[in-house]
Amino acid sequence: MEKQEALIIHPYTYITLIGEDYLLYNTINGEYIRGNDLNIAKIIKRLLSTNSQWIYHVPTEDKDIGLSNFILEVKEKNIGDYIKNYNKQGAIQFYPIKNIQHDIKRYKGYSEYKSGDNVAKYLHELSIYINNQCTQKCQSCNQSYKQYTFCRKEKEIINIDLKALSTFIEKTALPSLYRINIWGGNIWNYPQLKELQLELSTLNVDIYYHTYISNFNLKQIDLNSFKHIVILVNIAEYKETYNEAFHVIENIEYNFFITNETELNMAHSLIKKHQLIHYQIRPVYNKKNYEFFKEFVFINEEDIFERTHTFQDIFRNDTLNCNYFGKMVIFENGDVFTDVNQKATGNIYQNSISELIWKELETGKSWLRIRKQQKPCNKCIFREFCPPTSNIEMALRKNDLCYKSME
Structure with a gap:
């Protein structure tokens, strides 16, 4: 029975990939990994494919310092696991799928x-x-x-x-x-x-x-x-x-x-x-009073992740605007x-x-x-975690009331 090294992402992890930007979020403990790396992005893209079951079989030649550090962080934050002798015919893993019973x-x-x-x-x-x-x-x-x-x-x-x-x-x-x-x-x-x-x-x-x-x-x-x-x-x-x-x-x-x-x-x-x-x-x-809003209303990454987001929270923001x-x-x-x-x-x-x-x-x-449909939020890996747009954004004529717009 063939065995090889494998990176396994836990089913309670939410993954966002936009270009080379990626975010892996643990919906249980709130830990997350974000980064921008072409090689890691390619691996995540494979993990997101329909047949992967969130398991990536790691070829020996692919293990460089970048991937090794990524695997270490995945394990430390309980986002996934790394098994050196993984049985390819092991148990099937189910990953989360958004299911809206009364979708339009x-x-x-x-x-x-x-x-x-x-x-x-x-x-x-x-x-x-x-x-x-x-x-x-x-x-x-x-x-x-x-x-x-x-x-x-x-x-x-x-x-x-x-x-x-x-x-x-x-x-x-x-x-x-x-x-x-x-x-x-x-x-x-x-x-x-x-x-x-x-x-x-x-x-x-x-x-x-x-x-x-x-x-x-x-x-x-x-x-x-x-x-x-x-x-x-x-x-x-x-x-x-x-x-x-x-x-x-x-x-x-x-x-x-x-x-x-x-x-x-x-x-x-x-x-x-x-x-x-x-x-x-x-x-x-x-x-x-734009400067007042920048100081007291705009949010940053710390504000976004100060609480733990559940799959229900994330899927809701990906589907509808709870402000309306x-x-x-x-x-x-x-x-x-x-x-x-x-x-x-x-x-x-x-x-x-x-x-x-x-x-x-x-x-x-x-x-x-939803933010996924609004510029520039549609290109941001935090779009499902930010509060949905409201009439405040419409008043300012600006969707991204966040630290990124101040960089």
Whole structure:
């Protein structure tokens, strides 16, 4: 029985090869090997071939210093093993394969999926602008909502048609919907707010009511009527009178929007001063604070690998964009978006939720927008490990918010 030396890569290792750049990642312990070497790249290419079973039989003449060091690192990081007397008829090794049961490619050509509720299971989160009226004069109005879901107003005052909205939501079974966000304008000015609450209470989902801090008045709002309230605070326009709105209450979350380091420090001070429990800090790009983003938002290799990535994490980033996937935004005029920076997918008066989901999966540019399709990320071995692109990248008109763009 013929025996020879063999390099065996463990099945819990994820491999990326782009040209001569390679990355081997241990999804159990987070260890990885990255490099750029033509000979090693050729070996990895053979390992990635269908029939290899991630086993490379090492010819004696191929063992140079570079390969020997590579093998040593593979063993040290438990990415694989090296067997000097490997039996070519040994046990079969299975390597990981991405398997998406409901991939859009499988749906195409099957009309029963398109017309039924099969794709409705993909909708997880719904954001609804119930009006666009607000008397505040915030400097950041109609800017932040294109980077994060945020309040907004328009000159023509419109309140969403509650009956049409209810019909749109109720006529399709939504088994995976777990969150609805209510936005304005000033949501407290919506004339059918109580009726809306009653309608939504029949759904088994969490309802979050978002309000700008200057529109939030504890004396006029019964907190017991709202399970979740999110208060938006633009630190650049912070006033001392806002302190009345800071309360350590379980059902209130605070979102602080900042544009520079001074505002970041102020947000931290407010969080500490008021002992806030539920909060998020969101950096907003204003076309003047690129350097702030480079210092506080851009990521480097250490940031990317500070946690261990599972195969599920990696395959998800290789398939869909979790910043958008499963989410829809409804404007007060009935238009429906999967990304407010793109054209409306449809509207609540003419389309069903299933139709809009199918349209996004088939022709959309949000749910399935992955780094592998975006320049220059498509040429980077870290593309499946980085956070997916978001509206921040669109605001900066730059996909690579990372150390590589600063080299």
